[in-house]
Amino acid sequence: MELKDKTIIISGASSGIGAAAALLFASEGANVVLGARREAQLNTLVGQITQSGGRAVCLAGDVTDETYSGDLVDLAKRQFGGLDGAFNNAGIMGEMGPIPEMEPGNWQSVLATNLSSAFFAAKAQIPAIEERGGGSIVFTGTFVGFSNGGMPGMGAYAASKAGLIGLVQSLASDHAAKGVRINTILPGGTKTDMAGDDPAAHDFIASLHPLKRMAEPKEIAQSALFLLSDRASFVTGSPVAVDGGMATRLL
DSSP: OTTTTOEEEEESTTSHHHHHHHHHHHHTTOEEEEEESOHHHHHHHHHHHHHTTOEEEEEEOOTTSHHHHHHHHHHHHHHHSSOOEEEEOOOOOOOOSOGGGOOHHHHHHHHIIIIIHHHHHHHHHHHHHHHTTOEEEEEEOOSTTSTTOOOTTOHHHHHHHHHHHHHHHHHHHHHGGGTEEEEEEEEOSBSSGGGOSOHHHHHHHHHHSTTSSOBOHHHHHHHHHHHHSGGGTTOOSOEEEESTTGGGTTO
């Protein structure tokens, strides 16, 4: 039970990697506090977890709203007595295309969801985790915009996720002495709603990876589980590649 009796917030929990993480973390003993915009899907997931003997609560909301991050922390404290960690997984890709053709609204939306939300989450979560004497926070980044992962048409997404890596490294440096470890996972292509359902597109994405396949959501969730657990007690400030070898493909 890697997360026994630890209380973990998971954002973007209604589907994909977030939903897989909710089920996995609960099975490993965590109290999970689930957040996403889609309330019906969250309620269904809470039902699955509780019927299996796990402990879960949820609150629907928008991560671009600063008050929502605080509300999730308050829910964790009210239901489970405090906060030990978080998996800040919510994100969007936005509209793809060259920057000269991109609408400013798309740029702002992607940065608000992928980067500003991380700022809001950190502001709310870090003090609560410090009150518990330490813990761990994991953010979901991407291989895109990192190392050899440049991809055409993904300027806003790449910029937001590259900025996230810088933010996390600064946060990790600021709060390590108080026992708060903060890391970023960098998934490769994963079978989620964001990847669509076109088999030809999936085959192309798979072909880019040295492993020649896409990840299952649970495989990415397992990397977050490691970083949230005590097994990663000496890991902080790291961009952790969980990318099927994408970082090596041009080396």
